[in-house]
Amino acid sequence: MMKLKGNVLYGQSGGPTAVINASAYGVITQALKHEECIDKVYCCHHGVDGILNDDLIDMSKVDSKQIELLPHTPGAAFGSVRHKLTDPEKDDNQYKKVLALFKKYNIRYFFYNGGNDSMDTCNKISKFMKVSGYECRVIGVPKTIDNDLPLTDHTPGFGSAAKFISTAISEIGYDATAYPKGRVNIVEIMGRNAGWLAASSKLACLSNYGPDLIYLPEVPFDEKQFIKDVNEVYKKKNKCLVAVSEGIRDKNGDFIAGQGALDAFGHKQMGGVASHLITLFQDSGIKTRAIELSLLQRSANHLSSKTDINEAIEVGRRSLEAAVNGRDGVMIIIKRKSNSPYSIEFEEARLDQVANVEKIVPASMINKAGNNVNQEFINYALPLINGENNAVFENGIIQFAKVK
């Protein structure tokens, strides 16, 4: 096969994760190993926006020390974006702009790192390039703390968020034992439609200080049953620790809280479930506290999982290799070979199989009462949080990559 010669473009999209920059590291460093076909590596400044605005970061101008810090850097080092491209069949102006930029910079390898919506964007760009007869290998690099991508055993980013959540909940759970006075603590965890992150709080139970009750968007939420559940635990333990997905909804499918604005993809913005749920105990005389882990869930790189970081880097590397080997319109997926000892393999899935499909927590991982997860979930999630990717500190202060 003739090697396709040209430049690489890498972009970040959607919500940041603790390890998206680790995948960037994988793509960028692997590209440097292919001098025979890759000349330059560019990164989009704010994902597809950077393409539309001709705003790229030339990696040859970035210090290698900064590149080495990427696996220890939260957020989206190159800037992310939530931008839905138009339907090309109705309006292909944006795609023409993308093509013009690809031609201008001789982009022959394009990697887009994101979740469901971003894989859709990636898929559309791939198709447009083909239709236009411009040879460019387009690869989706999976990333989302939400763990809701189909076909892959799990997504890079989930393991680290799960590790932060389970550790923070252990610490909060332990803290709650300090006083003899009773209290109900309700911790709100990210997750719009899939409860994977809230479920991961369960791992704190293995340290003995985990949640008593866990509510996921997968199970219709009933406030009366919830109050009953909490009171039952509280009566026995004089404490109750509850983990709740921001996206829980009632039997009609309406969100329990967060009837706010829509984001650029038309999804409802969430938040405020925990504060709403504590009001249900206002007149009971029970002390309550609502805790939102908020942005920390996706930004707490200092507590990321070594397993997750290593896999994120490897997914980046494999994406580059797949492209160099002529693959196009695919996303790298993770297949689990065994749980104990944990082992995985990397495979590929077609982008159109991934785009806009959400994987939720299966019923087999949720208990019968719908207020907890079971051993099957623990077996699934525990290997993913193994190992610590210790942050780089200088004078007690964490160090991040400065690439923009």
Place this chain on the structure above:
Amino acid sequence: MELVGNILYGQSGGPSPVINSSAYGVIDEARKNNKIIKNIYCCHHGVEGILKDDLIDLSNTPREQLNLLPHTPGAAFGSIRFKLSKPEEYKQILKVFKKHNIRYFFYNGGNDSMDTCNKISKFLQKEGYDCKVIGIPKTIDNDLPMTDHTPGYASAAKFIANMIAEAAYDALAYKKGRVIVFEIMGRNAGWLAAASKLACLTGFGPDLIYLPEKPFSMDKFRADVLKVYSRKHKCIVIASEGIKYADKHYVAERKALDSFGHKQMGGVASMLTENFTNMGIDTRAIEFSLLQRSATHLSSKVDVDEAVEVGRTAVKIALEGKTNFMVTINRVSTNPYKSSFGHCKLSEVANVEKVVPDYMINDEGNNVTRAFIDYALPLIEGENTSIYKNGLVQLAKIRL
């Protein structure tokens, strides 16, 4: 004459990431002196454990659990917020001390707890019961006088500074403008909110910091934020939960009082973000909540080491026959950082609050100065990495 007997150690007030490190220091030092100190008891939930004669005998606690104490948040032996008020309570304490032959009593807490400690000490003296009473400082609030800083402060400061750096970096992910307001613990002293400043050393820190020490004006706040926002299209704000208006009213006042009569705080961040929602500016309010005091996984090595040493010093000075003191930390030098351990009278500490001094706050009252950074930075040095097994944090199980 050496005073032979047993020791009692108790935890009181809000948990801190390193209160259990001081417990470790006391216990380990006491075990080294087993000719004088026979049994080591710990109060189950502080003074309430004494009143109920509910003590934990540490003779059977496995060493590996004790070794986990410097990696364990919360209050491993149980804490309490309880103000002694009735004469019977003191009599009951004496009775329990006599029953268990407690001759050394260590109480680990903040202002209110030092007051309790002082009162118990005075009562025992009056009754002619020989018992050495030493206070061990602890509070994330850093508001105790006579000591350069308090064990617990630096770890909370380290968590706050680094989490804000991470969140600030995260905020750069999107082009879209946003005002993020972080609410940080601290009722009357702004030390914790000030610690967010250290995040600026990464290049990703707060733009504005509001402390309870300076009168808060909502108009000025709005103007400050808009000024930053118009320049950077982002603004990261830190607010102490205890910020007050010029008339001394808390910005986020709630009706309930805690058992010491302090007003319960909370909700400042969301109140402040409401200023901008009508302007079409995207906002987010973030409360670190309990994590500030419980995130042992990101504690400062300097803090943990000092907390252990403060516990050891308490035992050492008690064995020298000293009583009615609190252990203090004195700063010998800032660069390189060096501290030594001393002591002061409990009565000098009890119920006195140390606030952030004027020279550490900028003239505008919306940030802290270099002097604060010089003071706080050495305290967060080093990482007291947690112990993980299969990716799970390991915490001491004392009471299970």
